[in-house]
Each structure stands twice: as structure tokens, then as C-alpha cells.
Amino acid sequence: MSTVPGAVRSSRALLFAVAVSHLVIPLVMWANEAALRAEIAARYPGFGQAEVDRSAAVAIESGAVFHGILLVLCVVPAWKLATGRRWTRQLTTATQLLSVVFSVFSWTSSSMFHAVIPVVVLAQVVLVALLWVPRPARDFFA
Structure with missing residues (x-):
């Protein structure tokens, strides 16, 4: 097997960083449950306290399930990208670009992560570009 190109190594590092974000986000939501409840109550003034509590819990x-799945879909490809198999690049590309689309939902559902979402999206776009644009990366997966 040939040496893993720098662009692929960088892409893997970014993928691990994105994975960390998927680990941290549900923990931050849980730690800031009161702020989440306040945001839900402000957005839906007709909700009683029980509905607000239930909505925050849901x-x-x-969020934990969704980001847990995305965590796995970052860690496994990041680990496997070094093999140079095409399916790893394709899976990584598909999951990261879908995650960018899902970020729109996260953006509209809560302002809690407005500062983080653009950074993660930029990392995802860059990591996908690193897998497809540089000639050494393309040759590695050929």
C-alpha cells in the first residue's frame, strides 16, 4: 500500500474533529437543559411546563441518538480512509455532505449552536474537498 497523502491525513484529522463535535453537542445540550427549556418556552408560548419539559427531553x-450515529459515521470512515479504498471516500463524502444539509435543521431548531455550526460545516466541506481535489488524494483512491 502506498503512503497516505497529506491531504487524506488532513481530511482524517478534520473528520476526527467533527466526530468530537458530535460527541460534545449532546453533552452541551444536556448540561444546558434549562436554557433549552427557556428557548422552547419562548418559541412556543402556548406550551405548559410539562410540554416544555417533555420537548426538552425529546x-x-x-440529539444524542442523531449525533451518536453521526459520531460513528465520522470515526469509522476516518479510521478506514487510510486503506485507500474508494468506498471509504464515497461514504465519507456522502455522510459529511448530508451532515451539512442536516445542519440547516440544527440551525433552525435552536440558537444554542449558532457559533459552532458554521465552523463544523466549513471543516466538513474542507475535508471532502481534500479527498477529491488534490491529485495525490485522487490517485490514492484510484
Whole structure:
């Protein structure tokens, strides 16, 4: 097997960084549950306290599941990209670009991560570009 090109190594590093974000986000949501409840109550003034509490719990649980899946879809490809197999680049590209699309939902559902979402999206776009644009990366997966 040939040496892993620098662009692919950089892409893997960015993918691990994105994975960390998927680990941290549900923890931040859980730690800031009161702020999440306040945001839900402000957005839906007709909700009673029980509905606000239930909505916050659902948001945290679904966020943990969703980001847990995305965490796996970052770690596994990051680990496997070094093999140079085409499917790893294709899987990484598909999952990261879908994650960028899903970021729109995150952006509109809560302002809690407005500072982080653009940074993660930029990392995802750059890591995909690193897998497809540089000639050594393309040759590595050929």
C-alpha cells in the first residue's frame, strides 16, 4: 500500500474533529437543559411546563441518538480512509455532505449552536474537498 497523502491525513484529522463535535453537542445540550427549556418556552408560548419539559427531553434524547450515529459515521470512515479504498471516500463524502444539509435543521431548531455550526460545516466541506481535489488524494483512491 502506498503512503497516505497529506491531504487524506488532513481530511482524517478534520473528520476526527467533527466526530468530537458530535460527541460534545449532546453533552452541551444536556448540561444546558434549562436554557433549552427557556428557548422552547419562548418559541412556543402556548406550551405548559410539562410540554416544555417533555420537548426538552425529546430534543436531548433525539440529539444524542442523531449525533451518536453521526459520531460513528465520522470515526469509522476516518479510521478506514487510510486503506485507500474508494468506498471509504464515497461514504465519507456522502455522510459529511448530508451532515451539512442536516445542519440547516440544527440551525433552525435552536440558537444554542449558532457559533459552532458554521465552523463544523466549513471543516466538513474542507475535508471532502481534500479527498477529491488534490491529485495525490485522487490517485490514492484510484
